[in-house]
Amino acid sequence: MATRHSARRKDAQLDIVVGDITRLALDAIVNAANATLRGGGGVDGAIHRAAGPGLLTECRAFGGCETGDAKMTLGYGLPARHVIHAVGPVWRGGGADEDALLSACYRRAIVLAAEHGLKSIAFPAISTGIYGFPAARAAPLAVGAVLEALDAHGSLSHVVFCCFSEGSAAHHHDAFRHHGLL
Template identity: 70%
Template structure:
């Protein structure tokens, strides 16, 4: 079983289409413009409808490592948190910290907006080229670290696009929170 508990929060790993999840917030692996793109970003914009793009235009972009929140519009999720992950440049350009910052920022937005459940994609592991085996422990570790500062969040889902990605997240979760 991949479910783990930390405090009042349950952490899960699933292979699914993030646009179908019924959670308070899904995280969009966005580009800096926040105006849509390929992969998860494009899928979320298509599923949410044109009102998402209209709201994103008002946000005036987002810096790498940061996150901004919008409504979910036609999505089952009531909100979308747009996190801009780093493009991989070999690991010596602050990519690890920028990736961790995406996860921390998203959870703090949930805390600030009273959102109890969130689903994350594997940020930056697609077209941005961040090695998935390196990204999964950063994702899991960052979430575990910040949950103490986001007590309103009680359900975190790592929503992976493939079984290999899910396996990496499950392994990272098992290593970070071993069953006793």
């Protein structure tokens, strides 16, 4: 998986890659989860399949997760040690607080990582698949929320935005530029 774009900010390396998040050997990968935390389609289903049944068993114990929040589990069969299940919003046209909820789930994932002393994390493009959040709108919100959370909880030294397509990576590249990282 080749890095498409890279930036250094304070003590953190930020990368944009195109590839399969389930193959990243980091402290944590973030799952674009649904509120039940029981798996589903897209990246959520791929993470559950790759991790194995222990992940679902641990997720069931949470009893779900609110939109804008996140929960952390072990990584089970994944190369990542942990999975942070972040629940992003379903796009409803922009008038249902979607921007704030999307930003919140990214920030919450960083907080969980910091609370557990993690040093590396990878994010998918949360809510931009089946949840329909416009990717060009989501990328700057995601990058901005991560930068804000890193300022407040600076334990992470490596953040990866793992994109499912070149188009998603281009939106993240534009977001890096927008936030002065390039």
